[in-house]
Amino acid sequence: xxxxxxxxxxxxxxxxxxxxxxxxxxxxxxxxxxxxxxxxxxxxxxxxxxxxxxxxxxxxxxxxxxxxxxxxxxxxxxxxxxxxxxxxxxxxxxxxxxxxxxxxxxxxxxxxxxxxxxxxxxxxxxxxxxxxxxxxxxxxxxxxxxxxxxxxxxxxxxxxxxxxxxxxxxxxxxxxxxxxxxxxxxxxxxxxxxxxxxxxxxxxxxxxxxxxxxxxxxxxxxxxxxxxxxxxxxxxxxxxxxxxxxxxxxxxxxxxxxxxxxxxxxxxxxxxxxxxxxxxxxxxxxxxxxxxxxxxxxxxxxxxxxxxxxxxxxxxxxxxxxxxxxxxxxxxx
Amino acid sequence: xxxxxxxxxxxxxxxxxxxxxxxxxxxxxxxxxxxxxxxxxxxxxxxxxxxxxxxxxxxxxxxxxxxxxxxxxxxxxxxxxxxxxxxxxxxxxxxxxxxxxxxxxxxxxxxxxxxxxxxxxxxxxxxxxxxxxxxxxxxxxxxxxxxxxxxxxxxxxxxxxxxxxxxxxxxxxxxxxxxxxxxxxxxxxxxxxxxxxxxxxxxxxxxxxxxxxxxxxxxxxxxxxxxxxxxxxxxxxxxxxxxxxxxxxxxxxxxxxxxxxxxxxxxxxxxxxxxxxxxxxxxxxxxxxxxxxxxxxxxxxxxxxxxxxxxxxxxxxxxxxxxxxxxxxxxxx
DNA sequence: TTGAAAGCGCTAACAT
DNA sequence: ATGTTAGCGCTTTCAA
Numbered sequence: 001x002x003x004x005x006x007x008x009x010x011x012x013x014x015x016x017x018x019x020x021x022x023x024x025x026x027x028x029x030x031x032x033x034x035x036x037x038x039x040x041x042x043x044x045x046x047x048x049x050x051x052x053x054x055x056x057x058x059x060x061x062x063x064x065x066x067x068x069x070x071x072x073x074x075x076x077x078x079x080x081x082x083x084x085x086x087x088x089x090x091x092x093x094x095x096x097x098x099x100x101x102x103x104x105x106x107x108x109x110x111x112x113x114x115x116x117x118x119x120x121x122x123x124x125x126x127x128x129x130x131x132x133x134x135x136x137x138x139x140x141x142x143x144x145x146x147x148x149x150x151x152x153x154x155x156x157x158x159x160x161x162x163x164x165x166x167x168x169x170x171x172x173x174x175x176x177x178x179x180x181x182x183x184x185x186x187x188x189x190x191x192x193x194x195x196x197x198x199x200x201x202x203x204x205x206x207x208x209x210x211x212x213x214x215x216x217x218x219x220x221x222x223x224x225x226x227x228x229x230x231x232x233x234x235x236x237x238x239x240x241x242x243x244x245x246x247x248x249x250x251x252x253x254x255x256x257x258x259x260x261x262x263x264x265x266x267x268x269x270x271x272x273x274x275x276x277x278x279x280x281x282x283x284x285x286x287x288x289x290x291x292x293x294x295x296x297x298x299x300x301x302x303x304x305x306x307x308x309x310x311x312x313x314x315x316x317x318x319x320x321x322x323x324x325x326x327x328x329x330x331x332x333x
Numbered sequence: 334x335x336x337x338x339x340x341x342x343x344x345x346x347x348x349x350x351x352x353x354x355x356x357x358x359x360x361x362x363x364x365x366x367x368x369x370x371x372x373x374x375x376x377x378x379x380x381x382x383x384x385x386x387x388x389x390x391x392x393x394x395x396x397x398x399x400x401x402x403x404x405x406x407x408x409x410x411x412x413x414x415x416x417x418x419x420x421x422x423x424x425x426x427x428x429x430x431x432x433x434x435x436x437x438x439x440x441x442x443x444x445x446x447x448x449x450x451x452x453x454x455x456x457x458x459x460x461x462x463x464x465x466x467x468x469x470x471x472x473x474x475x476x477x478x479x480x481x482x483x484x485x486x487x488x489x490x491x492x493x494x495x496x497x498x499x500x501x502x503x504x505x506x507x508x509x510x511x512x513x514x515x516x517x518x519x520x521x522x523x524x525x526x527x528x529x530x531x532x533x534x535x536x537x538x539x540x541x542x543x544x545x546x547x548x549x550x551x552x553x554x555x556x557x558x559x560x561x562x563x564x565x566x567x568x569x570x571x572x573x574x575x576x577x578x579x580x581x582x583x584x585x586x587x588x589x590x591x592x593x594x595x596x597x598x599x600x601x602x603x604x605x606x607x608x609x610x611x612x613x614x615x616x617x618x619x620x621x622x623x624x625x626x627x628x629x630x631x632x633x634x635x636x637x638x639x640x641x642x643x644x645x646x647x648x649x650x651x652x653x654x655x656x657x658x659x660x661x662x663x664x665x666x
Numbered sequence: 667t668t669g670a671a672a673g674c675g676c677t678a679a680c681a682t
Numbered sequence: 683a684t685g686t687t688a689g690c691g692c693t694t695t696c697a698a
Contacts, residue, residue, distance in 0.1 A: 051473070053452060053453055053477065055453065055455065056450070056453040056454045056455070057390045057394045057455050058390075058394055060390045066390070075415075076415040076434075077410070077411075079410040081409065082408075082409040085436060089436070098447075099435075099436070100434070100435060100450070101433070101435065102433060102434065103418065103422070117401075117431045117433070119386060120386055120387060120388065120389035121389045121454075122388065122390050144341055144384075144386065250613055257615065277613065280583055280610065280614070281613070281614065281615075282587070282590065
């Protein structure tokens with residue numbers, strides 16, 4: 001029978017119903033050993049009957065911890081984040097922690113307020129899956145609870161651990177792949193100046209020099225601007241493109257299509273992130289895969305180490321791998 | 334200077350630092366009128382200096398409310414959910430509420446435990462953006478806090494409000510569009526038996542009959558099974574397909590491509606959800622758009638009405654609209 | 667094995 | 683304008 005949410009039953013209601021003290025109820029419901037079976041049965045029965053649920057606020061207040069981890073997200077829709085969150089949830093669950101998500105978009109102010117919400121809730125740690133949070137805000141939060149950043153913050157502030165994939169190594173993987181296919185004129189195309197994109201660009205340029213090739217980098221302000229910037233490149237004989245991410249890569253596929261350049265016969269394209277998109281578009285996108293769940297699991301591990309007393313900062317870097325699909329092929333077929 | 338998160342300063346620490354009582358600190362920090370400017374200044378200074386942040390657990394405990402709304406999600410990666418969440422965050426923010434997300438995948442057990450976490454945290458309401466939550470769990474939650482479901486639960490349980498788009502109307506929009514283009518043999522292709530897909534199927538069948546056409550429905554178990562089920566249909570002269578969602582529609586585009594059937598010249602395809610995917614694939618997908626942010630805003634409105642004392646259940650239905658793109662064209666061109 | 671009592675950090679009603 | 687006091691619901695000594 002749906003009735004208006006009346007006053008929630010408390011431990012005291014259960015105690016009265018079972019005819020015991022409230023401390024005994026607390027002990028019994030948490031499975032303490034020193035409670036006789038008969039009383040425990042009576043107590044659980046009373047609790048069930050009343051529909052009692054413990055109050056996490058009160059518990060958190062008295063225990064000084066909530067057994068909750070907070071995760072701060074920039075972008076829900078990004079499947080990259082989803083997989084990282086999956087890894088976080090897995091490891092957190094194993095360690096007995098619940099996971100609460102807060103969502104701040106690409107807006108430092110929003111993110112700060114969400115971070116604050118989490119901190120005020122006394123979560124036992126915060127994982128920021130975002131490079132958009134203001135370092136000062138992260139540091140303020142880190143004075144109250146362990147903070148780990150997944151990704152590459154502009155300037156990793158002191159007191160904070162980070163986990164990221166090795167962007168430079170990922171770009172180098174793309175280069176090795178393309179050079180192995182016989183390409184010599186390989187360009188890097190980016191629509192972002194954020195640290196992740198910059199890391200990839202650096203890796204690309206280093207790998208170019210190492211392979212004895214001269215790098216061509218196109219940095220567009222937006223996806224819309226790409227056709228204008230990329231067309232000359234393609235006319236100049238570039239046969240392969242490395243994009244800063246899959247979204248850019250898909251835009252490049254589109255441009256190639258519009259120019260009548262078949263992919264991969266005349267042009268090879270490599271994306272970054274191996275998002276679900278990569279497996280959906282035609283041709284399937286060759287892409288660099290970040291170990292996303294592993295990033296999440298590592299973040300939780302770092303968090304627990306912090307709670308455990310570590311005070312030195314750790315910055316973990318995980319290796320990406322290349323997933324070859326249909327958007328790359330041998331040169332000059 | 335990053336130091337180990339020591340004991341967080343409390344209102345009492347601030348009070349001592351400012352040389353006042355703790356109630357005055359509470360009043361001052363919350364902007365109560367009856368505090369002299371000079372003391373207020375002293376108090377805020379002390380609070381800033383100590384890096385004081387109020388404890389939401391304690392506040393929630395004493396006030397009996399947290400000013401937080403909980404949102405239960407099935408699938409973070411789905412951009413549909415993202416947009417609904419955006420609407421929720423907008424309306425919640427205007428009403429002074431924070432938003433906490435919990436993520437349970439398509440797993441009733443996980444969802445139940447996440448729902449419990451939110452309820453135990455004493456959130457002031459829960460919005461379940463998911464049709465996968467066990468109705469019994471929803472009802473249990475609804476005994477403690479207002480609950481709104483966005484979407485179409487299998488059997489809407491009593492005591493719970495819902496908001497959904499009108500799936501039947503959406504399918505009818507697709508029919509009108511295709512019939513207007515001259516198509517006569519139009520099939521509905523689904524990979525799901527969930528209420529949303531069923532609603533769309535019903536709408537399609539009703540619209541077919543109304544247009545004097547005979548419906549063809551293909552219900553596949555999975556996307557993988559589609560080619561086998563759809564090929565005969567296409568051979569039999571069907572010239573247009575309505576998919577239960579965009580993912581299915583994209584799979585259909587692929588199948589058409591593999592069969593050498595140009596879209597939209599020889600085959601028209603309509604998706605459902607107008608996801609970001611729809612604007613990325615080639616050809617761009619004509620799709621039915623749900624008013625996603627509006628769904629979220631409506632959910633918050635319903636929630637606030639409940640908190641405000643409404644006890645009767647409300648079930649809002651919002652109208653979708655068709656977004657025409659390149660995957661549909663006139664018959665028999 | 668059980669109960670009484672203190673207190674987590676805060677707000678709110680009631681003094682002063 | 684400021685201080686005192688009594689809880690919110692729970693865990694946690696400490697006694698019985």
